[in-house]
Amino acid sequence: MRSSVPRKSGAAVVGAVAVVLLLAGCGGGEGDAKASESSGAGATNSASASPTSASSTSAPSTGGGRPEITFPATAKNVFEDTKSGDATKDAVLADSALSVNSIDEAIFKQSTGTKALGYYNAGKALGGSITYVNGYLKKKDTWIGETRFFDRKVTLSGAKNASVTYCSDESKSFIKNRTTGKVDETPTTANSYVLYHTTLVKNADGVWQTTDIVSNRGDKACQP
DSSP: OOOSSOOSSSOOOOOOTTSOOOOOOTTSTTHHHHHHHOOOOOOOOOOOOOSSSOOOEEOOOOOTTOOOOOOOTTEEEEEOOOOOSOHHHHHHHHHHHHHHHHHHHHHHHTOSOOHHHHHHBOHHHHHHHHHHHHHHHHHTEEEEEEEEEEEEEEEEETTTEEEEEEEEEEEEEEEEETTTOOEEOOOOOGGGEEEEEEEEEEOTTSOEEEEEEEEEETOGGGOO
8 A cells, every 4th residue: 555655644555565555645745655654544433424425533443352443642534434324335334444544553553463454454455554564663653643534435246345445635644753753744735635446355254354455646536
């Protein structure tokens, strides 16, 4: 998904293996780097939104023995379009958000060995996520602020396969160096918005794991 380059905003493209770590971070310039470094989504609160009017809410809470995902108070991922009107699609959207959150949590905890990372990601997505997180760790970077995920749409393919497309707005999230405390407050540009195409597979435990991620930073489909 992204590279170790800091992104301007907090959300990032999770290592989509095949994808280009288009990282340049959301706002352009150094900000682009941030996007490349972070990925994920943030809180653990559940939220609802109608299919037509999505509300800005945090990611769904974990439950049923699933690993808990925690974020620092300085960072937040907001997910829109949490309810589609279809129970299966809603489950896919929930686990898709948790996949994003798991990657960011690994960045915050400075570890690719978190329980959630391998729980919500598999295959190429997991390998890319580990590379992505390590990029942040190598530079001793993290991110702060808020990243918004919107226009989230699910396509089902049989009982165990799905794809989710969505956009991210990283204009309000920024890369921060853990050692110096410096925050790269890069300006908002077209690169602050990223289009994602993800593939998910339902495993034996009923979890919709993200298995592949492809991103396109600055895509016109996500521009305001």
